[in-house]
Amino acid sequence: MYFNRTLIKNSIKHFFVVFILLLLSIKVYSNETSTLPKLTIKPNQCVSLHQGQQCVVTVDISWQVSLVGEYCLYSSLQKNKLDCWAMKKSGNFTKELVIEEDVTFTLKSMGDGVENGEVIASAVLELAWVHKKSRLSHSAWRVF
Amino acid sequence: MTTFLYNDVRHFKVNSILFLSLRNYLLENHVKTFTKLLSIPVLIASILSPSALMAAEEVKKENTENIRDGSYFDIGIGQGYQSDPFIFDNENDSGLELFINGRYQKYGFFVEFPHGTSKQQNTVLSLGYNFLNTEHWSYDLRLAMNHRDLDYKLPKSSFVNRRVSHSKLGLRILGDFDNTHLKFIVAGASGDPESGLYASAWLSQNYQYNNWNFYSTLGIEYRNEDVVNYFYGISEGEFPQANEIDGLPSYQGKSGFEYTGQVGFDYPITTDWVFEGFIRTTLLPSGITDSPLVDGNTISEAAVLVKYVF
Numbered sequence: 414m415y416f417n418r419t420l421i422k423n424s425i426k427h428f429f430v431v432f433i434l435l436l437l438s439i440k441v442y443s444n445e446t447s448t449l450p451k452l453t454i455k456p457n458q459c460v461s462l463h464q465g466q467q468c469v470v471t472v473d474i475s476w477q478v479s480l481v482g483e484y485c486l487y488s489s490l491q492k493n494k495l496d497c498w499a500m501k502k503s504g505n506f507t508k509e510l511v512i513e514e515d516v517t518f519t520l521k522s523m524g525d526g527v528e529n530g531e532v533i534a535s536a537v538l539e540l541a542w543v544h545k546k547s548r549l550s551h552s553a554w555r556v557f
Numbered sequence: 558m559t560t561f562l563y564n565d566v567r568h569f570k571v572n573s574i575l576f577l578s579l580r581n582y583l584l585e586n587h588v589k590t591f592t593k594l595l596s597i598p599v600l601i602a603s604i605l606s607p608s609a610l611m612a613a614e615e616v617k618k619e620n621t622e623n624i625r626d627g628s629y630f631d632i633g634i635g636q637g638y639q640s641d642p643f644i645f646d647n648e649n650d651s652g653l654e655l656f657i658n659g660r661y662q663k664y665g666f667f668v669e670f671p672h673g674t675s676k677q678q679n680t681v682l683s684l685g686y687n688f689l690n691t692e693h694w695s696y697d698l699r700l701a702m703n704h705r706d707l708d709y710k711l712p713k714s715s716f717v718n719r720r721v722s723h724s725k726l727g728l729r730i731l732g733d734f735d736n737t738h739l740k741f742i743v744a745g746a747s748g749d750p751e752s753g754l755y756a757s758a759w760l761s762q763n764y765q766y767n768n769w770n771f772y773s774t775l776g777i778e779y780r781n782e783d784v785v786n787y788f789y790g791i792s793e794g795e796f797p798q799a800n801e802i803d804g805l806p807s808y809q810g811k812s813g814f815e816y817t818g819q820v821g822f823d824y825p826i827t828t829d830w831v832f833e834g835f836i837r838t839t840l841l842p843s844g845i846t847d848s849p850l851v852d853g854n855t856i857s858e859a860a861v862l863v864k865y866v867f
Contacts, residue, residue, distance in 0.1 A: 458828075459768075460768070460825040460826075460827055460828055461768055461825060462768070462770045462823050462824075462825045462831070463770075466765060466770075467765070468768060469767040469768055470768075541828045542825070542828065543825045543828055543829070543831055543866050544866070547624075547627075
C-alpha cells in the first residue's frame with residue numbers, strides 16, 4: 414500500500430517535471446530585423462510581479478542608420494534628450510530605469526537648423542506583469 | 558432582460574440548494590460545534606468591520622457579479638526541505654516537490670486546491686461560498702480539513718495507525734490592505750471524542766526591492782483538546798504489541814496554540830514564470846510535543862522553486 418502510494422507520487426512528480434520542461438521550451442523569442450534605420454532595445458519588456466508595481470530594468474539601446482550624421486536619443490520618460498552622437502551612423506546607450514508604464518524610445522536626426530529633429534526610428538519598452546491587479550486578488554490569497 | 562432574470566433565478570436556486578445543504582449538515586452533525594463557531598466570527602466581523610453590511614450593499618449595487626469570481630492556477634517544481642518531530646509519520650520528505658495552487662469561483666461558489674508555498678496546505682481540497690465582500694474584507698463559508706492526515710507507521714511491524722482528517726465547515730475572513738494581508742479562520746476539525754474546534758489568525762506583509770518581492774508572515778493557530786487528542790493521543794491497546802512501541806504510554810492531548818513564522822520571496826522571470834522561495838518555522842504546543850508520537854517541538858520547512866502561472 415505504502416509502496417504503491419510512493420510510486421504514484423513519484424510518477425506524478427516525474428510527469429510534471431517533463432510537463433514543465435515542455436512549457437519552458439515552448440517560448441522562443443525572436444525580434445531580429447535587418448532593415449535600416451534600426452533601433453533595438455534589450456530587454457524589450459520589464460516584468461513586475463503585480464500590475465501597478467514599479468519595474469526596474471537596465472536597458473541597452475543600440476541604433477544603426479545608413480547615413481553618417483548627428484542623431485539624438487529621446488524617451489517618453491523625459492523631455493530632454495538622453496544622449497546625442499555627431500558624425501556617426503551607429504551608437505549604444507545603457508541606462509537603469511524605474512518605469513510605471515510603457516516607455517517609447519525615439520531616435521531623431523538632428524540636421525542643421527532643425528530644433529526638434531526628425532524621428533527616424535522608435536521602439537517600445539513594454540511594462541508587463543505576472544498577476545493582474547484586482548481587489549481581493551487570487552494572488553493575495555495565494556500568499557497564505 | 559430575459560437573460561438577466563434567468564441568471565437571477567438560477568442564482569437563487571443555487572443559493573437555495575447550498576443553504577438547504579448547509580442546514581441539513583448542521584442539524585445532523587455539528588449543531589454544537591457550529592454554535593460555538595458562529596459566536597466567534599460574528600464577534601470578529603463586528604469588531605473588524607462595523608460598516609460591513611452597508612459597504613456590501615454598495616458593492617452589490619455596483620456589480621451583480623461577485624468581485625472574486627474568476628480562476629487562478631499555478632504549478633511549480635522545486636527542491637524542498639522539511640524537518641518535523643513526528644517519529645512514525647514519514648509523509649513529508651525533503652527532495653523534489655510539486656507546488657500547485659488552484660482556485661475557481663463562480664457566482665460566489667468556489668473550489669480551491671491550495672498546495673503552494675503557504676501554510677494552508679492541510680486540506681486536499683476546499684469548497685465554499687464567498688457570501689460577502691466589502692472594500693477590504695472578504696467572507697467565506699468553507700468546507701476544509703484543518704489538519705493534515707497522519708499515518709503512524711511502525712518501522713518493524715509495518716503496522717499503520719491512520720488519523721484521517723475530515724473536511725469541516727468554517728468561516729474564513731480575508732483582509733486585503735495593499736501590502737498587508739490578514740486571514741482569520743474559525744472552523745470545525747476532526748476530533749476525539751467529539752468534533753473539534755480550530756481557529757487561526759494570519760498576518761502577512763509584502764515588501765518590494767527592485768523587482769524582487771519579499772514577504773513575511775506570522776500565524777497563530779488554536780486546536781482544542783479534542784483535535785489534539787484525535788491526532789496525537791494514544792488510547793489503551795490502540796497499537797498492537799510490537800517491540801518498537803513497548804513502553805509507550807497512553808496519552809491524552811490538550812488544547813494549545815501553534816505559532817508559525819515564514820519569510821519568502823517571488824521574482825518574476827517572465828510574465829508566466831516566477832522564481833520563488835521560502836523558509837518557515839512552526840512551534841508546536843506542549844499538548845502535541847508531550848505526545849509519545851512526537852519527539853521535538855519545531856517543524857522547519859524551506860523550498861526554492863520555479864512555477865508557471867496560467
